[in-house]
Amino acid sequence: MLPVRRPPRILPLVVLLLGALLAACGPRPAGGAETAEREVRRAVADWSRAVPEPLAGIPLTDWAYEVSSVRLDGDGNGERALATARLRHRLAGYDTAPEESARELELVREGGAWRVSADRPAPGALPQLWDQGPVSVATGTHSLVLGGAGQSAGTLREIAAEADRAVPAASAAWPGPWAGRVVVLVPGSLDAMARLLGRPADTYRGLGAVTTGRVGTGPAPADRVVVNPEGYAGLGPEGRRIILTHEVTHVATRAATSATTPLWLSEGFADWAAYRGASTAPAQAAPALARAVRHGELPGELPRTEDFAFGGDPDAAARAYEGAWLACRLIAAEWGEKALVDLYGRAGREPLESALRATLGVDRAGLTAAWQESLREELR
Structure with a gap:
């Protein structure tokens, strides 16, 4: 009996080749890009567990990057990626809440593993x-x-x-x-x-x-x-x-300090603290305002927010700061330092008029009049 010849296994080979061809010509499975993105996020997390060596002398703590988006080059099977993230960190012993900043990270894939190659501020971030x-x-x-x-x-x-x-x-x-x-x-x-x-x-x-x-x-x-x-x-x-x-x-x-705190009170209080206990004469510490008062240009109201702006008339800004300091100096002298501190606290929680009445017993017009009189006496 002659042996039975088996036909050559052509059909399975053709099917296999055809399947490979279709796979090559058709779209790549989405899992490739998704896997790469997960690997990028994992690489950033691993990298951010340690503070970068150039910053080792700074007492940084709670250092962490939170990735918000990942962009892969090409179809996700390339060698580069760009991640946007928020960096959170604190200075140990100084910050009671973290500072946050928007960052942009570059990553490269080497030997099958992703590595952060650059870290910089995100576009538009400080x-x-x-x-x-x-x-x-x-x-x-x-x-x-x-x-x-x-x-x-x-x-x-x-x-x-x-x-x-x-x-x-x-x-x-x-x-x-x-x-x-x-x-x-x-x-x-x-x-x-x-x-x-x-x-x-x-x-x-x-x-x-x-x-x-x-x-x-x-x-x-x-x-x-x-x-x-x-x-x-x-x-x-x-x-x-x-x-x-x-x-x-x-x-x-x-x-x-809040949005309701007048800028004259905030800036004036800071100057009052700086000059507190010093023997500096008002005319010496407030030369711009002193010149104005001597020329008959007595301010008609307490300094407004826009008066403190820099980049415009420097003399006007100087008069605003000096006037704010002298207003706080007057309050501390006439009503007491505790009243000034209480006014500051209340002004951050309630309207200025109610804060003034509760701490000084006067309204804004009354304080303004007392301030103007003190300017005439001290800066003439």
Whole structure:
């Protein structure tokens, strides 16, 4: 009997080849991109568990990136990805609530694994100090000073020492609860400061420092005193003391400050704290307003919010700050320091008229008249 010949297995091979061809020509399964996105998110989570080595000298804690979106190149089987995320972190011992910033992360796939290759501010987001270069650290008793690229260790130590003097001065003026410590950022230049705060450099030209942070009574925000290195360097010892005490007082009163707090009261209280106990004569500390009063230009009302704007007439802004200080100085002298503190607290919770009546027993018109009379007497 002849052996039975089996036909060659052509059909299964054809079917196999046809299936592979169709798979190659048709769309790739969605699972490939989904898997890659999960791997990217996992890679960011793994990478963010440790603070980057260049920032090791900064006491950072609760460092975490929360990825909001992932964009893969091509069809998801490529080698690059872009992730947007929110970075949350605190400065240990200083921040009672995290600071948040929008970030953009680049990742590359090497050897089958994703790796973060770049971390930068998201488009339109403000940078962190370390985005501008190496950061130096100086620690005081009540202060933490972070210096941007180019700042010397000696300068940072001097600012830390001044901040250490400003904290007790602010606490003496403001008996309300606050952390009793402050973070000071010292960018490498005025332009670097402007980029850090997202405003034109001319906004801060001539200023010694500003304070950042949200007002309100919720969880304490991550306040920062930001020094203008050019403006601060041009001040003498007394000017530096006043500037830092003023800004630290803003940090101290932050939780009691709200959208209802008049700017004249906020700025005037900070200046009152800075000058409190000093023997500086009003005409000497308020030269712009003194000149105006001597020329018969007595202000018709307490400084308005728009009067404090920088970038316009610097003399007008100076008169606003000086007038606010003298208003708070008058309140402390005539009604007492406790009344001034109580007014500040109430003005953050209720309309100014009711706050004035409850603490001073006068209305806005009465306070304005008393303030104008004090200007005539002290600045003539």
